[in-house]
Amino acid sequence: MQSKVLPIVGLIVAIVVIAVAVVLLLPHGSSSSYSPISSQQTKITQVGDAKIYYYSPEYYQFGIGLNSSSAVKVTSAYVEINGQKLENDSVNIMLSPGTNFLVIYIPSNSSVLSGLSEIPITLCLNDGQKVTLYGKLCGCYICNHVYGVGEGALVKLNNGTWELYAKISSNINVDLIAVEFGNTEIPAEVQLHPGVNSISVNLGNICVVAGQSYNLDLVLNNGQVVTITAEGE
Known part of the structure; x- marks a missing residue:
């Protein structure tokens, strides 16, 4: 009788050991494999x-x-x-x-x-x-500076329009987008680079008297407005 009980007890012990091992090897709910970054x-x-x-x-x-x-x-x-x-x-x-x-x-x-x-x-x-x-x-x-160098010139072309010639000093890359002459704003498209820039802008049919100096406002695409002086020739 005793010889039959011992194998049964051994079998039960083996089953318990296997069950415990399986439980230990299974992932626990509190340490799942996904990262909870999205919720935290x-x-x-x-x-x-x-x-x-x-x-x-x-x-x-x-x-x-x-x-x-x-x-x-x-x-x-x-x-x-x-x-x-x-x-x-x-x-x-x-x-x-x-x-x-x-x-x-x-x-x-x-x-x-x-x-x-x-x-x-x-x-x-x-x-x-x-x-x-x-x-x-x-x-x-170390703010940006853009200003006129000397006095510019307003020259009448053969077609009757006036051309602005000027030297502009700048320490930045910036675009001249318009020139204001009196009450008139003339669109322009001139790129200014660091250093002294020689520019020319056709102002169209404006009223200029030779020998007289005029103030012109240069409108830049960074919001600045730079005033220069130019003389009619």
Whole structure:
């Protein structure tokens, strides 16, 4: 009788051992294989307006205050206005839970953000999020300058129209889009580059007296208006 009981007991023990091993090997519900990032994404809240300063002509400096619900890293940032994208793809800033203040530099070769009442900057985080914050342009360091060099000339062409000839100094790339002569605005399309630029713009049929000097306003695409003097010839 005893010899029959022992094999049965051994079989029961073996079954229990196998069952325990299977339970230990099965994944537990609290440590499943999927990542819960989507349900625990960091929450970013802007604190006040971002303060933006233009360091002509190389870059913009963004000073940004924000609250973060958890630790996360900013890996890149960009500004996109009217299809033109300015990007810093080598940002390496770690945000701590709570209030953070960070400074981000966005490269630029012209003051394309001038005149905008609100400027968006998008932060790319290492958890896959993109967070857009907003700021205002507060000032300019090493500001851009565009001015006339000497006096220009207004020359009457054979077809009866008047041509403006002038030298313009600039430390940025910018476009001359119009010339204001008296109460008339004449469209123009002249690119100015860093250095002294020799320009010519046909002003059409305007009233000019030879030997008299006139003030003309040059309208630039960055919002500036530059006044120069030219003499009728």
